[in-house]
Amino acid sequence: MSNYYKATYNMNTPKMKNNELVSSKTRFEDLSNELIYEIFNYLDSWEIYKTLVQLNIRFQHLFRSDIFRLKINLPSLAKRNFFLRCEKxxxxNINRIVSLSLSNHCAIDSFFDLFSIDSFIHLETLILDRVTSNKLLIQLLNSLVLLPHxxxxxIISSTYHLDVNPILQCIFHLPKIQYCKLKCYGDLESTVLSCNHDKNDQCQTLKHLVIDGDFCFNQLTPILTYAPQLTHLSCRFESNFDYKTDEPPLPIPSYLTDINLNCSNVSFDEIEFFLSKTSHHLQRLRLTIHGNNTFLCADRWEQLIMNHMPHLYMFDFMCLIRKYDYPHDCILSDRILDSFKSSFWTNRQWFFRYQYRSSNCGTFEGMFYSTHPYRRKSYELYRCGTYETTINSVSHLTIGIDSVPMDTFIHFPNVTKLTLIKNDIDSNRPLKINLNQIVPLMQLTRLVIRQSIFSISQLIVLLRFSLNIESLTFIGVSFTDEPHSLIRRSDQAFSISNASKVTELRIDDECSLEYVHFFARLCPRVxxxxIVTARRQHESIVRFLLSGHLQHLFFLCLGYLSIAEGEQIERMIDRDSRIFHYTIKNHHTGWYLWWW
Incomplete structure (x- = not known):
């Protein structure tokens, strides 16, 4: 044997010791403490506690060391599991928690009955999803002032008619806050804060502010006077911006580099005035306009950008055009597109596309939007007016099924959430388009079907190719199947139910007992x-849902119940003793039931 092969043989062959084969593989326990802590940062704290801490004394010491900071996530859990995590x-570990995330309408209240937020002295990140009490929220925000890190x-608030001003004022008093996102599902009160000219009362640390709610434009500028160091601003709002050019300039942020605005019923004059006062240092502008064609004026945009945005290099623009009365009006889109092809736009590598779709009432709607390289994570596909074949950035795709031609060749390889809208096709026919050619259905985790006429057979076919869906939502959907035909459909549903991964199900329309039976068989791991229960079937539906047919169910929201109907269901639960240690809560969005 040559020296080369001898060396190779000795290097690759495991050594023998005491007639035993010594493995050359490194075990997890052999890793250094520093490397294990790095790995811990990518794992859920509860999973670390359940698995690794039980292995040996070393992992117990590593987990309990003051060096290791915990990131606690309390998602929607069964009540017993929630309290187990709180206790164990x-x-x-209150003093070592740096991140805390709470989800579930009822669990947030229960958590702060157990703990005082000011006890989390090292907390750096707080996420509250589905806060239902405005009073609780204000109390928490006032206590957060005591947290130095x-x-x-x-914050996601589900309180309708929320007065955002006292909430923002509390946030502006937080001593170290750098990033704040406030998301609201209901209408925000339109009261306007007074402008803040006192530097001692301003928030000098806040850099990122996101307000996602039905905000009024005239509320925005005074709010900005409280955060002079702001660099990133994102807002969704409507009109009512009362600007006056004869007033002295307001002390608005001087460092804004990123603005993201989503506007409804706002004029170009309003946006132009606002941007002219805030955009001298602006580098990235994302703008979504709903229902105002006056924004499609290329010359006006050129003047605004050249005069007030000297550092702008990203112009991400989308305009959802109001309805046309006649098909030939869409010819105007060619003229609009041509006006955005001058050297001003091409030299900056800013390019645009236009697509339109027909609506149910026979009119036409259009969408004008910027393209590569400033990709959005959400995309709406109607009549395919793009030359692109693959768009990689999109994770949420909305498709208007009835307006997309069958020979669509555009592909979205990274979509995980799919929304289907306005499917007005004959329920006895297959879908017009092959969805699997547009998006890989097997990688979807969320599916939303909205404002559509849909058949159960279509749904079953769709779910057969989308077995990794975890969240399934129906909003304004009319199912065409007669209740008596659901028995036959249930046999078809059973063929995919064993593989179903759906844990969250929302049906935002009246649902009869027959449909509840069907969906319980289709999605047994919910x-x-x-749901919105059919009239006079509230008790029978709840009784079925709590009877054990859905063994994993622990959280139920019943929409549009009156106080009397909710109290009737509560008495029925106590009388039948079907569940124990439950919490029931009445909220304007429904009655929430959470149990052990």
Whole structure:
């Protein structure tokens, strides 16, 4: 044997010791403490506690060391599991928690009955999803002032007619806040804050502000006077911006580099005035306009950008054009597109596309939008007016099924959420388009079907190719199947139910007992269910849902119930003793039931 092969043989062959083969593989336990802590940062704290901490003394010491900071996520859980995590994980480690995320309408209230937020002295990030009490929210925000390391705050409020001003004022008093996102599902009160000219009362740390709600434009400028160091601003709002050019300039932020605005019923004059006062340092502008064709004026945009945005290099623009009365009006889109092809736009590599779709009432709607390289994560596909074949950036795709031709060749390889809207085709026919050619259905985790006429057979076919869906939502959907035909459909549903991964199901329309039976068989692993029960069937539906047919169910939202109907269901639950240790809560969005 040559020396080369001897060396190779000795290097690759495991050594023998005491007639035993010594493995050359490195075990997880052999890793250094520093490397294990790096790995811990990518894992859920509860999973670390359940698995690794139980292995040996070393992992127990690593987990309990003051060096290791915990990131606690309490998602929607069964009540017993929620309190178990609070007792085993949160309570003994309050001083080491740097991130806390709470979801579930009822669990947030229960958590702050157990713990005081000012006890989390090292907290850096707080996420509250589905806060239902405005009073609780204000109390929490006032307590957050005592946390010296809180940098990030994310609040989703489901309180309708929310007065955002006292909430924002509390946020502006947080000593270290850098990022804040406030998301609201209901209308925001239109009261306007007074402008803040006192530097001692301004928030000098806030860099990113996101307000996602039905905000009024005239509320925005005064709010900006409270955050002079702001660099990133994102807002969704409507009109009512009362600007006056004879007033002295307001002390608005001087460092804004990123603005993202989503506007409804706002004029070009309003946007132009606002941007002219805030955009001298602007580098990236994302703008979505709903229902105002006056924004499609290329010359006006050129003047605004050249005069007030000297550093702008990203112009991400989308305009959802109001309805045309006649098909030939769409010819105007060619003229619009040509006006955005001058050297001003091409030299900056800013390019645009236009697509239109017919609506149910025979009119036409259009969408004018910027293209590569400034990709959005959401995309609406109607009549395919693009020359692109693959768009990689999109994770949420909305498709108007009835307006997309069958020979569509555009592909979205990274979509995980799909929304189907306005499917007005004959329920006895297959879908007009092959969805699997547009998006890989097997990688979808969320499916929303909205404002459509849909058949159960179509749904079953769709789910057969989308077995990784975890969240399934129906909004304004009319199912064409007669209730008596659901028995036959249930046999078809059973063929895919064993593979179903749906844990969240929402049916935002009246659902009869027959349909509840069907969906219970179609999605047997549902944990969170939100439905609108058919009239005079409230008790029978709840009785069925709590009878054990859905073994994993622990959270139920019943929409549009009166107080009397909700109290009737509560008495029925107590009388039948079907569940124990439950919490029931009445909210304007429904009655929430959470149990053990």
């Amino acid at each position: 994980l949160v309570k003994p 809180l940098f990030t705050l994310y 944990q969170n269910l939100a």
